[in-house]
Amino acid sequence: MTTAISALSTTLDPAPALRLDQCAKGAELRIIELLSQPLFGQQDAGVTLRLKELGFLPGAHLKVIGFGLMGRDPMAIQINGTKFALRRTEAAKVTVEPLNEPGSDQ
Amino acid sequence: MSTPLRFALVGNPNCGKTSLFNRLTGSRAKVANYPGVTVERRIGALSGFSSGAELLDLPGTYSLTVTSPDEQVARDIILGKMGSETLPDALIAVVDATNLRLGLRLVMELKELNRPLILVLNQIDAAHKRGIEINTAGLSQALGVPVVETVAVHNHGADALLQTLKDFAANPRDTDVVRLPAEHGSVENSYHKIESLMSQFVIQPDHSPAWQDKLDAVVMHPVLGLFILFGILLVIFQAVFAWAAPVMEVIEAGTEFLGESVLNILPEGILQDFLVNGLIAGMGGVVVFLPQIVILFFFILILEDSGYLTRAAFLLDRPMRGIGLSGRSFIPLLSSFACAVPGVMATRTIQDPLERMIAIMVAPLMTCSARLPVYALIIAAFIPEQTVLGIFNLQGLTLFALYLAGIVSASVVAWVMRRRQTREEFPLLLELPSYRWPMAYHVMIGLRQRTWIFLRRVGTIILALSIVLWFLATYPAAPEGATHSAIEYSFAGQLGIWMQPLFAPLGFTWEMCIALIPAMAAREVAVSALATVYAVGGESMLGETIGNSWGLPVALAYLAWFVYAPQCIATIAVVRRETNSRAQTAFFTVYLFALAYFAAWATYQIAMLWH
Numbered sequence: 001m002t003t004a005i006s007a008l009s010t011t012l013d014p015a016p017a018l019r020l021d022q023c024a025k026g027a028e029l030r031i032i033e034l035l036s037q038p039l040f041g042q043q044d045a046g047v048t049l050r051l052k053e054l055g056f057l058p059g060a061h062l063k064v065i066g067f068g069l070m071g072r073d074p075m076a077i078q079i080n081g082t083k084f085a086l087r088r089t090e091a092a093k094v095t096v097e098p099l100n101e102p103g104s105d106q
Numbered sequence: 107m108s109t110p111l112r113f114a115l116v117g118n119p120n121c122g123k124t125s126l127f128n129r130l131t132g133s134r135a136k137v138a139n140y141p142g143v144t145v146e147r148r149i150g151a152l153s154g155f156s157s158g159a160e161l162l163d164l165p166g167t168y169s170l171t172v173t174s175p176d177e178q179v180a181r182d183i184i185l186g187k188m189g190s191e192t193l194p195d196a197l198i199a200v201v202d203a204t205n206l207r208l209g210l211r212l213v214m215e216l217k218e219l220n221r222p223l224i225l226v227l228n229q230i231d232a233a234h235k236r237g238i239e240i241n242t243a244g245l246s247q248a249l250g251v252p253v254v255e256t257v258a259v260h261n262h263g264a265d266a267l268l269q270t271l272k273d274f275a276a277n278p279r280d281t282d283v284v285r286l287p288a289e290h291g292s293v294e295n296s297y298h299k300i301e302s303l304m305s306q307f308v309i310q311p312d313h314s315p316a317w318q319d320k321l322d323a324v325v326m327h328p329v330l331g332l333f334i335l336f337g338i339l340l341v342i343f344q345a346v347f348a349w350a351a352p353v354m355e356v357i358e359a360g361t362e363f364l365g366e367s368v369l370n371i372l373p374e375g376i377l378q379d380f381l382v383n384g385l386i387a388g389m390g391g392v393v394v395f396l397p398q399i400v401i402l403f404f405f406i407l408i409l410e411d412s413g414y415l416t417r418a419a420f421l422l423d424r425p426m427r428g429i430g431l432s433g434r435s436f437i438p439l440l441s442s443f444a445c446a447v448p449g450v451m452a453t454r455t456i457q458d459p460l461e462r463m464i465a466i467m468v469a470p471l472m473t474c475s476a477r478l479p480v481y482a483l484i485i486a487a488f489i490p491e492q493t494v495l496g497i498f499n500l501q502g503l504t505l506f507a508l509y510l511a512g513i514v515s516a517s518v519v520a521w522v523m524r525r526r527q528t529r530e531e532f533p534l535l536l537e538l539p540s541y542r543w544p545m546a547y548h549v550m551i552g553l554r555q556r557t558w559i560f561l562r563r564v565g566t567i568i569l570a571l572s573i574v575l576w577f578l579a580t581y582p583a584a585p586e587g588a589t590h591s592a593i594e595y596s597f598a599g600q601l602g603i604w605m606q607p608l609f610a611p612l613g614f615t616w617e618m619c620i621a622l623i624p625a626m627a628a629r630e631v632a633v634s635a636l637a638t639v640y641a642v643g644g645e646s647m648l649g650e651t652i653g654n655s656w657g658l659p660v661a662l663a664y665l666a667w668f669v670y671a672p673q674c675i676a677t678i679a680v681v682r683r684e685t686n687s688r689a690q691t692a693f694f695t696v697y698l699f700a701l702a703y704f705a706a707w708a709t710y711q712i713a714m715l716w717h
Contacts, residue, residue: 039531046173047533052293053169053211054535065319069328070424074433074534076326080207081310083322083538085420085433090533 018098020064021075021091027064029096031056037093047090055080056094110158111275112192116184116216117200118209119166120413120539122228124148125548126200126256127163129264154268155275162194165454168208170215175462176454184219196222196274198267203233203240203255204540206308207300213249214296223251224270230255230263232540236315241307248303318541325414331421342405343509344502346478350397357397361390362647380576388572388634392564395479395630399560400553402475406444407552411544415440416536423534429517430524432458433534435465439516442472443509444556446677450684458532464523466684467694468516470677471670473509476629480668481508483633487649488661511669515701563628571624571631575638579620593617593639602639612667612703613660613710625673632668659713666709670702 023029034056040047056062062079074087115123131150148163164183165176172178179188186193199216201209216223227233227240246253252270256263304310325331365386372378409415415437423433431439434456442449449469456462473481482505489504578598585595593599601623602616609619621635633648640651652661672678672695682691 037531040533041530043532046171047535049171049293050169050173050533050535053171054537055207055211055297057294057297065322066326067328068421068424069332070428072328073424074420076322076420076538082205082208085416085423085534085536085538087423087534089531090535 017095019092020062020077020086020094020096021088023064023096025064025066028099029062029064030099031058031060031062032095032097033058035093035095037089039089048093051090051093054084055082061099062096109192110160111155111196112160112162112194113152113196113198113271114162114164114183114194115198115200116164116180116212117166117228118168118202118205118212119537121166121200121202121205121209123166123200124163126226126228126264126267127161128551129261130268131161152268152271154272157275159271159275168212170212174455174457179454184216194221196224196271198224198226198271200226200228203227203230203238204236206238206240206304206310207297210300210303211293211296214299217249217251222274224267224274225249225251225253226263226267227253227255229257231257231260232542237309237311239309244307245303248307321541322417322538325417326420328421331417335418335421338405338409340506342402343506344499345405346398346401346505348499348502350401353397354394357390357394361386361394364390376580379580380573383638384572384576384580385569387637388575389564389568392479392568392630392634393561395482395633396557396560398478398482399475400557402478403444403553403556404549406440407549408544411542411548413539413541416538419536420538423536429521430464431461431520432456432532433536435461438465439469439472442469442474445474445476446470446472446674447680450677450680453684458530460524460530461532463685463690464520466681467523467690467697468519470672470674470698471512471516471519473512473669474629474674476674477668479630479633480625481505481665483636483649484652484661484665487653488656488658508665508669511666515670515705519697519701567628568631568634571628572634572638575624575635579638598639611710612663612706613657613714614664614667614706615656615660618656618660618664622667622671622673626675629668629673632673659710662713663706663710667702667706670698670705672698672702 017032018029019035020029034048034051036044037047038044056079060079062077064075065078065083066076068074072088074085075091077084077086077091115127117123127148127150130152150161150163152159152161162183164180167177167180169177170181170184172181182188183191183194184197197216197219199209199213201213213223213225225246227242230240233240240255242253242255252273254263254267254270256267325334365382368378368381368386372381409418418440419433419436421433422436426432426435435453438449438452438456440449441452446469449472450466453462453465453469456465485501485504489501492500494500494503575598578601579593579596581596583595594603598620599616602618602620605619605622606614606616617636617639620639621632624635625632636652637648640648640655656664678691678695681694682688685691685694
């Protein structure tokens with residue numbers, strides 16, 4: 001699992017973009033883009049679509065609100081006022097940048 | 107128009123469709139604050155329409171591009187592709203007003219279908235409380251559909267919605283063309299439109315209520331949260347035993363009083379024997395467990411309704427992945443503690459087909475409420491009532507251990523099944539709904555429904571089986587000068603004696619074998635069957651009798667059997683329906699019986715070493 005994710009980071013990140021799964025609790029972030037996730041295989045496009053439908057779109061603001069116990073997985077995210085539980089494999093699809101002024105969103 | 111109009115409620119999981127459905131139809135569908143409770147569509151009649159009207163309650167969905175079997179049901183009905191189901195005449199899109207963006211996105215997709223649409227802004231009171239103001243008229247004009255505000259848990263707005271439906275019935279829009287939803291890529295566009303609508307017609311404060319976030323910080327804390335979760339589970343099991351006791355004693359006393367009255371009033375004979383040992387002992391022995399079942403469901407309903415269960419799913423996702431399941435399986439498996447039938451149906455919310463199959467296979471290992479009477483009887487008879495470590499009741503702990511045995515076994519089985527398959531990743535993507543104060547109205551409806559289902563079983567299946575059992579245990583009568591007890595000569599006795607060699611390695615007596623047969627219809631009937639076989643009424647008397655005749659190793663082996671055996675035809679039937687596979691159903695039945703036999707055998711042999 002961990003090896004798969006670190007392998008992913010080398011293949012997906014030619015430029016060092018920050019991925020959602022690398023962010024700390026309490027971080028307020030803006031989504032840059034959604035990447036593909038080889039671990040999802042053929043259904044990756046479907047996962048991307050569902051993420052978008054739930055509001056994970058470039059430009060959207062979100063906040064990391066918590067992590068599970070083992071391997072800090074899954075993670076809890078608040079976006080557009082709604083909370084979601086995401087696994088790190090899903091979160092790794094989302095590249096983000098920090099929001100400098102917390103609370104200035106929307 | 108001769109055919110009744112059909113309206114379908116469509117919306118995100120947990121937006122309050124089902125409670126709105128209850129308000130409008132007066133029906134009592136199950137309502138809960140968990141995404142995915144309505145795993146099947148429900149239908150109810152609407153009153154006040156000249157040509158009649160029906161309302162459909164569909165499973166919650168985020169999108170018409172489906173990812174799980176329950177969403178597939180919703181999509182197929184919306185598009186009129188569901189076998190014999192006709193296309194709904196109008197769609198009622200239900201949007202949680204506190205969660206507008208997510209709801210409106212589905213509305214955008216539904217609008218594309220070119221079907222008559224009515225938009226309902228539900229939970230408008232909660233939205234107002236959070237300072238969300240919605241310009242309903244403006245939204246209606248911009249979207250080109252009627253918009254109605256409702257509070258599903260009260261009658262507020264339900265009348266207005268009904269009036270809107272009647273207006274539609276008076277001038278139905280003639281659109282028989284269903285435009286298929288556009289393929290991917292329009293998500294950005296629809297959110298673009300939603301943002302524009304939001305900025306024009308909605309005033310929304312930035313923050314969700316602070317207490318919700320503070321509560322989540324504790325409840326979803328990786329360590330503290332797990333302590334809270336296990337604390338809650340332990341309290342439930344303690345309560346099932348401790349709180350129910352006084353009420354159970356009252357019911358028991360009533361049953362015994364009834365039996366004694368009949369003994370005094372009627373002359374000795376067949377009728378007296380039938381009433382006392384057949385009917386009163388048989389049904390009374392099961393009714394006595396009603397308080398425990400009510401308490402168990404009370405907790406499950408409150409946890410569901412409050413929104414806590416998805417937090418538990420969040421906490422348990424990673425541990426459950428270790429055994430090849432996910433947080434999504436948590437709710438179906440927890441429901442199985444009440445009854446495996448709704449539990450197996452709730453697996454439709456699981457996206458991964460293999461995970462769903464595994465969840466179905468292990469769901470009956472979760473201790474359902476029908477096992478409770480059997481466990482309670484044997485625990486009360488064999489486990490002393492004493493306090494351990496100052497606070498725990500030994501009987502309660504034993505019950506907890508039995509539940510734990512089921513959970514651990516389910517974990518092992520799931521792990522073994524997953525190991526045999528190559529692993530494919532599926533996303534979790536679980537919405538954590540806002541906390542809601544559990545509504546007394548919902549809990550009462552849920553409890554009433556459960557009590558009714560239980561009493562109806564007592565009045566039908568258990569009544570019938572009690573009569574049949576009494577008959578089998580009474581005839582043929584013992585011959586003149588018989589040396590053994592009368593029951594050994596009866597049909598039931600002969601059947602039990604015939605079965606007994608098969609169960610001899612487990613230490614089961616022929617009386618115990620008899621009880622296994624009617625338990626196939628309903629596990630709790632094992633209790634009344636034992637009461638009939640031993641010809642005693644009242645739970646404490648039955649407990650005393652088996653306490654004297656079984657011995658601890660046999661009792662433990664019997665408990666072990668009931669942990670595993672698929673002693674319930676209804677469960678086997680629902681597995682057949684949900685897997686749609688004879689091979690899988692056969693596997694399910696055989697593996698569970700094999701496990702039950704082995705566990706009871708091992709328990710008996712090990713316990714004998716100590717005995």
